[in-house]
Amino acid sequence: MNQDAGLTLAWMAWTQPVAIFFTAIVVMLVVFGVLQFVLPTYERRGFLPVPTTRGDRLFMSLLGSAFIHLFWLGFSDASLLFASAISVVYATVMLRYG
């Protein structure tokens, strides 16, 4: 690896979709961080067996969505957009009622 590559982060082999993905994650974290100042979250009990904060539910939504996409890729040849749609529904339910 040459020095320029190190300075320009070329070694990270960036692609546009991955950049968009991580930007979305960072934006999500910033939004939830700002929300924490504006509307602080406190633990509450929903349908999950443990009390959770908004951050906990966000993490569960992201992790669950990752597994929904993996299952889709492993077992179906249909468009990945279906998995994304299921993930949005799952995340909404988790964040609202979890």
Added chain:
Amino acid sequence: MDNKREYQWAWLMVLPVVLVVAFSAIMPLMTVVNYSVQDIFGPNSRFFVGTEWFKEVLRDAELHGALIRQFIFSASVLLIQIPLGIALALCMPKKGAGVSFALVLLALPLLVPWNVVGTIWQVFARPDVGLAGVVINALGFDYNYTGDSLDAWLTVLVMDVWHWTSLVILLCYAGLQAIPDAFYQAARIDGASRWAVFRYIELPKLKGVLLIAVLLRFIFSFRIYAEPFVLTGGGPGNSTTFLSQSLTTMAVGQFDLGPAAAFSLIYFLIILLFSYVFYLTILNMDREG
């Protein structure tokens, strides 16, 4: 109100750690995600392939085999090491000179580097010159871990038990030592049996350390690499090839960086999921007291 304000600024305290983790973990993770969606031929020669590698890895029968073996191995490790660790911790001396001796003795296997553990057991279990191998064969068992899958599995399992049960024992011992004497005195007054003392006093008090022991043993066993690699090389056949060895073969042996990156992410997500479930369980148990 003061507590609320303190709570809101608490994140400043963790900022240095976040920065260190960003450089040591998050940037490499981002790189792996980038690799997982590309076909990489060299530093300046790579092509975007989307989710192709994930599909390939998730449908690869060899990797399914490695994943199943990994789950069986981790489950076996937990089923053996946790009860054995508790039992041995209960047998340890509570006071006197024997305590230091037992603690040093138990810590020894934990101090041996992982690849050296593999080498020790490779020699120890050899059916021609190894002490264990020769003795087992002399007892009339046809034992050869280099040629028989079951023997190889048992050897890897026993080696892991030898290496890591000490950790469970030490954690349980610390947990047992933390139980106040008043509990035992109350049990004696009530005429409780030894089993009742264990069931209603010791086991509930050990819940916290046991969950940490289970979490650590799960993570360590799920990413085991050096010991079985040195001992059996993943053989005979693929019988002791676990996930990390498959991953290394893919990434370093075949230089398939794209599929290896996709595989790493799936591997990472599985460990993250189990760790998070354990974390929530520990948190919940702490709250319930």
